[in-house]
Amino acid sequence: MSGCWGGDHPDTLTARAGLADFYARAGRTGKAIVLLEKVVADRERLLGKDHPDTLTTRTNLAFCYAQAGQPDAIELLEKAVADCERSLGEKHPGTLTAYANLAFFYTRAGRTGKAIVLLEKVVADRERLLGKDHPDVLAARGYLAFSYTRAGRTSKAIVLQEQIVADCERLLGKDHPDTLTAHANLATSYTRAGRTNEAIGIEEKVVAGRERLLGKDHPDTLTARANLAFSYTEAGRTGDALVLQERVVADYERLLGEDHPDTLTAHANLATTYTREGRTNEALARHERVVADCERLLGESHPDTVTARAGLAASYAQTARTSEALILRERVVADRERLLGEDHPDTVTARASLAASYAQTGRINEAVVLLEKVVADRERLLGEDHPHTMAARADLAAFYVQAGRASEAIGVDERVVADHERLLGEDHPDTLTARANLAISYARAGRMSNAFVLRQRVVADRERVLGEDHPDTVTARASLAASYAQTGRISEAVVLLEKVVADRERLLGEDHPRTVTARSNLAGLIRAVEAKQRGRPRRGDSR
Known part of the structure; x- marks a missing residue:
């Protein structure tokens, strides 16, 4: 195309931006960034820094930086949003899209409160400007539901997602790809809410629908199979999950290549299921492979590489290689503090895992001190009722038992049970687990x-x-x-x-x-x- 119109022609720049989007969707984020950096520079030179096309490209570039794990990506997105507000106005569609992109990465960074505020504004503005039935409004509601889920507000997410499913079926039809995506998102929330059988029923239909409409090898079909496998695992059907995950890995390798990020994620998920099945040596070998591949492809400091190391550390812990798990978890904590910051949810989770390693290696007092900090951090950052906060309290009670502080453990466990009953209901699987943990504390206290x-x-x-x-x-x-x-x-x-x-x-x-x-x-x-x-x-x- 550049040969027909010249490298500076607007259509040539648009074509390059489209190719960059294709690279980003294919997991080739590095190539997308290189291309977008050139498009941004060309559009700034030819159209000016405040032209809508320049602002859109700059926003897309910041989005790719965030996908690549660049530490200052959110700050770049915030700057892109500010530029859109200044040049286009707060209600411009391009500004609203920039808000939605920023909110997505706020959610990923654990800043769900800020994400929800932004997305509620996007939904309201799009409804007013475009009408409640516009596809962009449905998409914004979907992003908002995702943020509700990540914030632990699963019931609110489910109400919104059930409405989105109904709207998609009414406006687009039951077989539209966006309708199937709405069903898939609802199923994910059902799984989080402990409604795994309902989730599985929906996900099996989504897989069948995507195979029929998009083909068995379409990326969205592969994603649907991976989600179904996860729900099988949550329902205790690890055999079914294993068969499906092995197929997903083979499909990703064949279609996307062994080095695609989605392929690496599929390998990591399969390793986790191997662990649940007691096939710990296979799990360990696969985790080691994922770490090596991430280091080679993404670099030692990429967030996904650090996550792969955390998975490997978990495998070490499962195979009684507790000293190696401890060393690796100390590294993960240090890396996440440096790359993500001390208050990032993944950093706090890394500290919780390190506390578990302290307990496994007999350093129970250090484990208790560190997990008390994790509980305090999650209460401050996520809120007292967030599922991750409640999970940390339950772990702390178990450490109190291990440290011979059974009376304190009972107090914490009784609170955890009451919180689960109030927030999730008496029959939620996590509520049942909380009661089982309380019984352990009762037994240890005599x-x-x-x-x-x-x-x-x-x-x-x-x-x-x-x-x-x-x-x-x-x-x-x-x-x-x-x-x-x-x-x-x-x-x-x-x-x-x-x-x-x-x-x-x-x-x-x-x-x-x-x-x-x-x-x-x-x-x-x-x-x-x-x-x-x-x-x-x-x-x-x-x-």
Whole structure:
């Protein structure tokens, strides 16, 4: 095209900008940046710094910088927004698009409060200027729902997303790609809300719809399969998840190439599922590969590389290589503090993981101190009711138990249970987990009756909510068996633990770490029963 019109022709610059957008969508962010930097310079020279096309290109360049993990990308986006406000006005469509882009990266950086304020303004302005049924209005509502979800306001996100689905079906039809995307986003929120069976039902339809409309190899179809695999994992269907994720990895490698960012993400997700399946050596090898690929392709300091190291550290921890996990997690904390800042959500999460490594290596007092800081940071940055804040409190209670501070643990756990019941409902899977954790604290504090009653409730609730074969349900039975043993009801403990062993052999396989643990616990109980029987006086013997 430059040969027809010349390198400075407006259509040539537009074509280059379009090619840069294509590179960015294909994961080739570096090439997109190089091209956009030239287009920005050319448009500034030919059209002026304040021309709408120049401002749009500068905004797109800042967006790519953010995608590439450049530390000052948000500041560049903020400057681009300010330029749009000054030159175009706050209500101009280009300014509203700049607001939406900035809000997206605010959300990714954990600054969800600022993102929500911006997006609520974008939605209101677009509704007033374009009408409630305009596609750009639907898109803005979708971004707002995403920010609500990331802020822990899942119920609000679901209400908005259900409305978006209804609007898309009415305006675009059930088979429109945007309608399928709306369904997929709703399913993601259902998964976060613990409504995994509903999420799976929607995602299976989305996969089928995209295969029919877009083709089996379309990138959106691959994304839909990856999302479905994640929901299978959350529902305890790790076998189904594994089959689907292995297919997703193979498809990404074939269609996008081994070095595409989406391919690397698919490898990391597969490694996580291998860990859940007890295939820890395969998980470790895959995580090591992802780290090496990220370092080679993105650089040692790219945020995605640091995230890959965090995944590798988790695999080290799972395979009892606790010292290596500790060293790597210390590096991840230092890298994220340097690259993202001390208050970034990913930095705080890295500290929580480091605290877990301290606990695993016997440095429990350091673990407690660090996790108390994590709780305080999340309360300050995310709010007291955010899911990540509640999760940190639950972890802190577990560390208190490990440190012999069971009374303090009970106080924290009781608050966590109450918060989950209030915010998520009595039957949410996270609420059931909170009750299971409280039962552990009761048992460690010697309150065996309280622990026993609560564990019975958790078993019944998980059987009803998750199903009898869900891994968390089987774990609840194992905990109840422990309560039987702790209260002297050894025979009942043996019967229940025999069921746990049989279930884990059937569901996870005979060599899965959880199966091995259950079998070991059962053997210990049987030995205790035999010892008790040997110690009983025979009929006619003196006592």
